[in-house]
Amino acid sequence: MKALSIKDIALKANVSITTVSFIINGKAKEKSISDAVIKKVQKIIIDSGYKPNQIARSLRTGNSNIIGLIIEDISNSFFSRIARLIEDKAYKKGYKIIYSSTENNVEKAQELINLFKSRKVDAYIISPIKGIEEDIQILMNENKPVILFDRNLPQLNTNYVGANHFVASYQAVQSFIKNGKQNIALVTTDIDVQQIIERYDGYKKAIVDYALPYQESLVLKIPFNQAEASTIKQIKTLFKNKEVDAVLFATNYLAISGLKVLKELDKKIDENFSVIGYDDHEAFELHTPSISTIQQPLEEIAETIIRLILAQLAAKTKIPDQQIIIPAKLIIRN
Amino acid sequence: MKALSIKDIALKANVSITTVSFIINGKAKEKSISDAVIKKVQKIIIDSGYKPNQIARSLRTGNSNIIGLIIEDISNSFFSRIARLIEDKAYKKGYKIIYSSTENNVEKAQELINLFKSRKVDAYIISPIKGIEEDIQILMNENKPVILFDRNLPQLNTNYVGANHFVASYQAVQSFIKNGKQNIALVTTDIDVQQIIERYDGYKKAIVDYALPYQESLVLKIPFNQAEASTIKQIKTLFKNKEVDAVLFATNYLAISGLKVLKELDKKIDENFSVIGYDDHEAFELHTPSISTIQQPLEEIAETIIRLILAQLAAKTKIPDQQIIIPAKLIIRN
DNA sequence: TTAAATTGATAAAACGATTTACTTACTTTA
DNA sequence: TAAAGTAAGTAAATCGTTTTATCAATTTAA
Structure with a gap:
């Protein structure tokens, strides 16, 4: 019941292993194998259902046709959607994806890089965290294509694809202000990554630009990885103790927790209290009233990532790194 | 800049490749390598950061420490959550997961099995579709551990882990009836898989048991893979043209579409109109009013799958297949 | 007519590990 | 004191491919 090997095929066809290999890899013409032999071997391959052992192939060639995808958490809909898009596009080009979640844990991320x-x-797509700069640098030194996405590591000179979070969150706050809001809260996380900092910066800049007082106490930094119950408690405290007439959530799961709080407090979203979420989520549109949000162009991000990867893989020499920033869209719903 | 090989380590340590291999694999004692040599080699391995080439290892040993996970769609929250749980648990046991989505396409599923x-x-976890029975049977003949989950293929004699959909949907309809509902609709999909059929059967049985008239026209079978816009149109037609005072959705995404329809029609969920969803979704709890749902015990399902896999992998001889049905829970919200 | 090029094919090395079967030098045992 | 056993370690086969040389026979070029 053992799987067939190239040797079995060669034996059946009464030719050498080399010949079979050339035919499998489409090098038959180039290596001047006669049409008759090609036909014969191909027939045997098809009839027998022989599939080359990819492990052996990888060992010999040093590449695998697999792209590694390292993300924070596959169960977060932002990541699972983008994973799906990347998988689809890669698949069409003959590449497979292996993916795995880091849970924002540096050690797990390092382990994953080593494992991959x-x-x-053949290439890495990484939504990175602080602390793995060195590991990523090593990959790059080894000349492996690396694309960071969602978050950038500024001290690293890599390919990066991401949305313009600064502008997006600036616009969100701007829209609050234009609607007369004065006490605008930001619920964000404490993880120290570029894209979260940008969201904060955009918030602050808009407040300052429009000459509102910046109130430290309206910015809530939720510890990452804490149980949702604690998050809910913290947000509840904010809403109860502070005058807030608008709130921007910096991630979709924070917005979900926030909406749960509003529901518990029976606080209505209306002309006196506005909410904007981030990254979109089915619950936002469905909510009564619908929740406005900042939408990242997932399709475009995935497309760009794959395009960069394929370009790098096709190139013999190192292509200059590109930093591609795609605008995010503020979707106003009501 | 090439990666180190076992040969390099052997050279540095001035011992044979064999010795290094024994040490790496913890067979040093058994093969009577002296403590001094073990220490020396281990130090060199750690200092140099050497990591064995898993490809070469796989080629030689014939296994990979990788478990293949084949699901319908990673961007569906039911699957992404369970994938995350499975990944976590497998990781802790030293196994990695490769996963990929079939989109309910038989050919893609077959390709994936071949690819894996x-x-x-080393093992397969599959949420199967009709039409790949034969491919799965081949895997089993090759003595590879196979666990089906979510859906069963009745004509196949495999391991299966899934929820009791018949009972769950029976209970859902029962709860409608006990609240005086008379015209209970079912919105389901047309895919011909065990677990969807069970949900239908449970619905029908409850209707009949409680002596309500079974109305064909209240059962809507949505074609799988159709664009959401069409689904919404079909559901809208149902709600507009039929007297319906309760509706059970057979999947979470159908429920989401259904809720969108209700919103568009401005039809309220209240004592005159009830809704129950399936598989849960963050949007359900958050909805106003909250949506009741049938919850599958994800954690328990994931745990059971991994337990079965590990048992099979550890066993030298074939373990009898197990069919494990876990109760689903009807969560009544309001 | 001979050298050079082409055609059609193959043998053997290499990829980097694991594992089996040995070797050599000591110790025990009887 | 010879035979048997153990300790410490290694050489070489093997997994299933790809790829580099190489070969013999034929064709083309000069």
């Missing part, structure tokens, strides 16, 4: 390395993945 | 096979994955 030892599996000889 | 050629990558020598």
Whole structure:
């Protein structure tokens, strides 16, 4: 019941292993194998259902046709959607994706990089966290294509694809202000990554530009990875103790927790209290009233990532790194 | 800049490759390598950051420490959550997961199985579709552990882990009836898989048991993979043209579409009109009013799958297949 | 007519590990 | 004191491919 090997095929066809290999890899013409032999071997391959052992192939060639995708958490809909899009597009080009979640844990991320390395993945797509700069630098030194997405590591000179979070969150706050809001809260997380900082910066800049007082106490930084119950408690405290007439959530799961709080407090979203979420979520549109949000162009991000990867893989020489910033869209719903 | 190989380590340590291999694999004692040599080699391995090439290892040993996970769609929250749980649990046992989505496409599923096979994955976790029975049977003949989940293929004699959909949907309809509902609709999909059929059967049985008239026209079978816009149109037609005072949705995404319709029609969920969803979704709890749903015990399902896999992998001889049905829970919200 | 090029094919090395079967030098045992 | 056993370690086969040389026979070029 063992799987067939190239040797079995060669034996059946009464030719050498080399010949079979050339035919499998489409090098038959180039290596001047006669049409008759090509036909014969191909027939045997099809009839027998022989599939080359990719492990052996990888060992010999040093590449795997696999792209490694490292993200924070596959169960977050932002990541699972983008994973799906990337998988689809890669698949069409003959590449497979292996993915795994870091849970924002540096050690797990490092382990994953090592694991992917030892599996000889051809390229890496990483939503990085602080603390793995060095590991990523090593990958780059080894000349492996690396694309960061969602978050950038500024001290690293890599390819990056992401949305313009600064502008998006600036616009969100701007829209609050234009609607007469004065006490605008920001619920964000304490993780120290570029894209979260940008969201904060955009918030602050808009407040300052429009000459509103910046109130430290309206910015809530939720510890990452804490249980949702604690998050809900913290947000509840904010809403109860502070005058707030608008709130921007910096991630979709924070917005979900926030909406749960509003529901518990029976606080209505109306002309006196506005909410904008981030990254969109089915619950936002469905909510009564619908929740406005900042939407990242997932399709475009995925497309761009794959385009960069394929370009790098096709190139013999190192292509200059590109930093691609795609505008995010403020979707106003009501 | 090439990666180190076992040969390099052997050279540095001035011992044979064999010795290094024994040490790496914890067979040093058994193969009577002296403590001094073990220490020396281990130090060199750690200092140099050497990581064995898993590809070469797989080629030689025939296994990969990778488990293949084949699901319908990673961007569906039911699957992404369970994927995350499975990944977590497998990781802790030293196994990695490769996953990929079939989109309910038989050919893609077959390709994936072949791909996983050629990558020598050690075991398969599959949410199957009709039409791949034969491919799965082949895996089983090759003595690879296979666990089906979410959906069963009755004509196949495999391991299966899933929820009791018949009972769950029976209970859902029962709860409608006990609240005086008479015209209970079912919005389901047309895919011909066990767990969807069970949901239908449970619905029908409850209707009949309680002596309500079974109305064909209240059962809406939405074609799988159709654009959401069409789904919304079909559901809208149902709600507009039929007297309906309760509706059970057979999947979470159908419920989401249904809720969108209700919103568009401005039809309220109240004592005159009830809704129950399936598989839960953040939007359900958050909805006003909250949506009741049938919840599958994800954690328990994931746990059970991994337990079965590990048992199979550990066993030298074939373990009898198990069919594990876990009760689903009807969560009544309001 | 001979050298050079082409055609059609193959043998053997290499990829980087694991594992089996040995070797050599000591110790025990009887 | 010879035979048997153990300790410490290694050489070489093997997994299933790809790829580089190489070969013999034929064709083309000069």
